[in-house]
Amino acid sequence: MNPNLLDLVLFSEKRKAFLLLLKEGPKNTQEILDRLQVPRTALLPQIKKLKEQNLVIHEEGIYSLSLIGEIIIEKMQPLLDTLEVFEKNEDFWADRKLTPIPSHLMKRISELGDYHLIEPDLSHTFDLNPEFVKYTSASNNILMFFSYFHPQFPDFFLKLARRGTEISLIVGESVYSRLEEDFRKEGEEFLGMENTNLFILDKKEVEIPAVVVSSDKIMILGLFNESGRFDRQYVIGFEPRAIEWGRDLLEYLRNMSREIKIKEKREPER
Template sequence: MKQQLVNLLFFSDKRKNLLLLLAEGPLNIDKILDLLQIPRISLLPHIKKLKEEGLIVQNGAVYRLSIIGDILVTKARPLLDAASTFEDNNYFWSHRKLDSIPFHLLRRIGELKGSQLVEPGLTHGFDLFPETINHFTGSSKVMLLFSYFHPQIPSFSLELAKKDVKMQLIFSRDSFDRFSGDFRDTGEEILAKKNASIFVHAGIPLEIPSLIAISETAVLLGFFNQKGRFEGQYLLSFEPRALAWGRELFKYYLDRSEKVCSMNFPDSSPHNQKAPDDL
């Protein structure tokens, strides 16, 4: 690739945003100006450059990517999305243990682009993902993974189970031991519900995310910091790409977990049981 084409793709936000916009399909100039929220006189020089290099094609007032432009944007987009993901919440990502994310998903981290950083306020500092919990209590299907223990997890999980929410719940071994030791009756109530399943991941807690919570419309992700502590910060997204990414991450750990048949696990739990179908 010519250095000039690389410059066209990466060294101007206006050109980059225009190319990414046209990757979604042809648009007329008025719609482009409206979506990019920039004046015509500011955009026209960039359109001229992209046309000269053969990256976009004009047909009247309508612009589209050329075949070359489509190839370059398709190749560049994962990198641009990944950079945007890290830039949006730079401090959060730079201080997290990312080795809990399998490599094939880490390569697609850009699918979390646009995620919101959720930090509990002082009045809700001890609540279980406050201000977002309604996205899960109102859903008909929920996936949950906890590798830390929070005293509200048992009651929250039982509430979902009683609402006939189809729930898959994964614990790290340590968090399950705490759950089964202090909240055994609650656990047995959950297991008695046909719509709820509990699993235990056999690995070291720090090898998995601190939290994965996925409903039909939202994904909430938490990761330990570099020192192995969970700071109560979450990434929240409602984007379809992020939801699909989160479901893959959950399934990765579900496939490596064992189903719990009673709160006496592992003594009375058969090994290698198949997990129920994905949500």
């Protein structure tokens, strides 16, 4: 087998698209041309190279993957998905601190899928990001970590909790101290509800993200840049795998946190 097999598979968009199409199952020539939207003269030379390396079989007008081709494409898909995540916003990822994401979740970064990047809204410099508010407000349950304090957070989460949204918040000690000092009344009401929980992440040696949200609707991830600043850029994903990935990151943080036990749940009305 040619030692440049990796180059053959990865470094041609036409060959890559053709192999991924055959991953769905055998296809005839016309179906391949229709699906890939490429001229026959441009595709056939690429197919010839794949056949020469025994990755593709052509029998009675039908193209299919060989056993070797099936194995390679199965292993190739996670790599392609991972590359797609980083290539989609190369400058963003190059300037992020990724160490707060544990290795087992970095290996699953492809699960972010077709995410979007929310840029800072300069017209709302001192407000919560409008898209953050929109999507979290539409959720029925929210698990969230935030390492910085925003003065609109207490009122925002209290309003959601009052209408029945299930909310579990994980915060750092400095954030909790700010809540106690300046928003005691709101904090006591929040903690007194049956549908709320509050955890403190007090392991100072652990590197942390800026913000993580996972709800039944959405996943949001905010990371500090290499300068240690949070520039209010968020990765936002709607796919189930992205939401699950965010929840696993939050569970990782929650497992290192302690729950605030001082609240007294409201007695049911008689």
